[in-house]
Amino acid sequence: MVSKRGIEANPDKIKAILDMEPPRSIKDIQKLTGRIAALGRFISKLGDKCLPFFKTLKKLKDFKWTAESQEAFEQLKKYKTEAPLLAKPSLEDTLYLYLAVSEQAFDFPTTNNEAEYEALIVGLGLARAVRAKNLKVCGDSRLVVTQVNKEFEAKDDTMAKYLRVIKGILTQFDEWYAEHVPSEENTTADALFQFTSSEIENYPRSIYFQVLKTPTIHVINLIAPVGVASCWIDPIKTHLETGWLPDDVQEARKLSVRALRYSLIEGLLYKRSFIIPYLKCLRPLEAEEALKEAHEGICGQHLGGRALAHKINRLRFYWPTMLDDAKAYVKRCDRCHGHAPISENVYN
Structure with missing residues (x-):
């Protein structure tokens, strides 16, 4: 709902969650996640709060509503009693962007390090799309982080190609820095990663995904000529x-x-x-x-x-x-x- 104060969650949709009984079947879980998806933009750290529900969805033949799921359900209902207000961000606010790599994300064979580079390229593209100027990149691949920071040289030919692409994109930012953060120390990104082992149809609508059909280093040279002919x-x-x-x-x-x-x-x-x-x-x-x-x-x-x-x-x-x-x-x-x-x- 749009008001003078900003964008607020619809009270009727909040009430639908508050009045819900704990799910007793897979179908009830699917109804719950559907209602959550409708309010996804108003739920901070959605991955953390809904992770127990999606763990339950994986066990389609053996439904079990655990104590962890019940606790998450009650915390979600309590959280929705004070739904946040979406307002225009202030200048200089920090924007957090979380990315996870799924085994289903690539239609071509790839190594873990290549997947990390592909995810980094996607993230940099999103940062450019929102016109970010100063960037701090946190990743759990020490090899990728140290190569991007020029602490180590990329000797492998494929890694060197990815590194050249990354360096070209980074020139479009005023300031940037890459930092290694182990996955166990980044709970939000780790929770997001849990979704990558789920079926695509179980993803909440607040989580966007992209499937790459060709390695970026193979198509990067084709980007410039696309659509260069004169048009409207x-x-x-x-x-x-x-x-x-x-x-x-x-x-x-x-x-x-x-x-x-x-x-x-x-x-x-x-x-x-x-x-x-x-x-x-x-x-x-x-x-x-x-x-x-x-x-x-x-x-x-x-x-x-x-x-x-x-x-x-x-x-x-x-x-x-x-x-x-x-x-x-x-x-x-x-x-x-x-x-x-x-x-x-x-x-x-």
Whole structure:
């Protein structure tokens, strides 16, 4: 609920948890985790508080409500009686970002150290996305931390390639430092790691995950050329950067009006919105990749054209022909046609 004070949890949803009896079956546990997921953003250290419930979910054939689960259940109910208020963060506040690596996270063979480097690259990308300037990286791999801090040299060819990628990304921060922290001393990250052994469908919605299909060091050189051909983004971006306008008066006026709907943030174009966050503008090849991932990727549902366009919009991406492109993509999908209902016209 949005109020003058900020964003508050819905009292009705809080009451649904407070009035719940302790779960007596797996189905009851699933109902509980579903309700928790709806309030996930209002639950601090969600991984710690809900870990006993997800341990129980793993034992589908042998349900047992333990004393640990009951204690966690009562503590959660008590915590929700004083739901926190979400407000705009103050300048210079510290932002904590926790990452865990799952065995299911990679569609290619990898070593533990390679997985640590992949997770670090993802984390640095997220830090850049929120425009962080000063960064402290805490990891439980002593080898990765010491190599990043230049305390030890990476002699292995693969590790050296990862290190070059990391160093290139770190140049985009004003200050940074990597520190080794054993996993047993970082309870929040360790609790998050416990989720990585669970099935994907059991993950709470407040935890986001990404599956990598190709090692970063194999695709890093392909990032620059993607979508470099001129497209609808370039005139708007050039106008916002330099004030350029076409010679034609009518076209100049159209561009000036159109550019009012966009903002340029650190060289990237975003579409403004009054009711949702800014939407990142995509070039044609990026848009095609977004359609593919949203429609048939790890979280793909083979949605219809309009629903697919709305899903990409909720993921905070935008391009002008999004709806038409989504409909066209669905028409080209063989799996969608294979499972589609057969029209009576076929028989006629």
